[in-house]
Amino acid sequence: MSAFAASMIFLSPGPIMEPANAAVPTPPAKPEVAAVAETKPAAKAAPAKAAAPAPVADPLAAEKKAVETAKAAVAAADKALTNAKKAHADANTLYNKANDNAALAEKKAVTSKKALIAANDKLADAKAKESSGNMGALKEVENLASKVGAAKDSLKKAEVEMKETKAIKADAAKKLGAADTVLANAEKADVTAKANSTKATEKLAKASKSLAEKQKKDAKKKAVADKKAKVEKKKADKAAKIAAEKKAAADKKAKAAADKKKAAADKKAKEIAAKKAADVAAKQKKLKELQAADKEAENKAKSLEGEIARQKKELEKLTSTK
Numbered sequence: 001m002s003a004f005a006a007s008m009i010f011l012s013p014g015p016i017m018e019p020a021n022a023a024v025p026t027p028p029a030k031p032e033v034a035a036v037a038e039t040k041p042a043a044k045a046a047p048a049k050a051a052a053p054a055p056v057a058d059p060l061a062a063e064k065k066a067v068e069t070a071k072a073a074v075a076a077a078d079k080a081l082t083n084a085k086k087a088h089a090d091a092n093t094l095y096n097k098a099n100d101n102a103a104l105a106e107k108k109a110v111t112s113k114k115a116l117i118a119a120n121d122k123l124a125d126a127k128a129k130e131s132s133g134n135m136g137a138l139k140e141v142e143n144l145a146s147k148v149g150a151a152k153d154s155l156k157k158a159e160v161e162m163k164e165t166k167a168i169k170a171d172a173a174k175k176l177g178a179a180d181t182v183l184a185n186a187e188k189a190d191v192t193a194k195a196n197s198t199k200a201t202e203k204l205a206k207a208s209k210s211l212a213e214k215q216k217k218d219a220k221k222k223a224v225a226d227k228k229a230k231v232e233k234k235k236a237d238k239a240a241k242i243a244a245e246k247k248a249a250a251d252k253k254a255k256a257a258a259d260k261k262k263a264a265a266d267k268k269a270k271e272i273a274a275k276k277a278a279d280v281a282a283k284q285k286k287l288k289e290l291q292a293a294d295k296e297a298e299n300k301a302k303s304l305e306g307e308i309a310r311q312k313k314e315l316e317k318l319t320s321t322k
Contacts, residue, residue: 058210063204070197078195082188091179098172102165109158116151123148
C-alpha cells in the first residue's frame, strides 16, 4: 500500500475525497416560495364611442300631422273662398253693368218706338192735310217722312242694341250663377275645413293632456325606482368597498408571510451554501497537502529502490568474485 493511500485512510474522517478538479457541489436549490399575486387595478379600457341615440318617436305625431293637414286645408279653403268672393264680386259687377246697359237699351228702344209712333202720327196728319189740297202740307209730309225713316233706323238700332245687351246680360247672369255656386261651395268647404281643424286641434289637446298625465305617472314611478336603485347601489358599493378592503388586507398579510418565508429560505440557503463552500475549500486544501506528501514519499521510494538496486549489484559483484 502506497504512503498516499495509507495517509488517505488515516487522515480522512469520512469517504475518500474527490480529486481537486472535481466539480464543486452545487448548493441546494432555494426552496421556492409561492409568489403572492399583487392585486392590481384592471387597466381601464378605452371608452367605447357611444352610438348616436336612436330618434324617439313622437307619440303625438299622428295627431300633430292631422292638425297640420287640417290647418293647411283651412288655408287652402280660405284662399279658395277669397278667390270665389272676388270672382263673385267681379261677376256681380259685370251682371249689374250688363243689367243697367240692358235696361238702358230697353228704355232707349221704347223711347225710339214712341218717337216712331209719334212721327207716324204726325206724318198721317200731314198726309191727310195734303189730300185735302193744302199745298203747304206737301213739304211737311216730305219732312215728316224723312223723320219717320230716321225714327225707324233709330228704333232698329235700339232694338239691335237691346238684343245685344240682353245677350250680354244673360251671359253675365249665367256667370254670376256659376260664381254663386262656386262661392257657396267654397263657403261650405271653408266651414268644413275649419270644423275639421277645430276637431283635430281638440283631439291633439286631448291626446296631449292624456300623454302629459301618463308621463307624470311614469315620471313618478321612475323617481321611486331611481330612489330604490340608488339605495341598492349605495348598499352594493358599501359591500364592494368592505370586500375590497378585506381582500386588500388578506393580500397584504399573505404577501408579508410569503416575503418572510422567502427571506428565511434565502438565509438558510445562503448558510448551507457557505458551509458547503467552506467544507469544499478545507477538503481541497487537505487534498493538496496529501498530494504533496504522496509525491515526497514516491520520491523517497524511488531513491530507496535505486539504493537497493545499487547495493544488489555490489552484492552480486562480491558474490561472483568469491
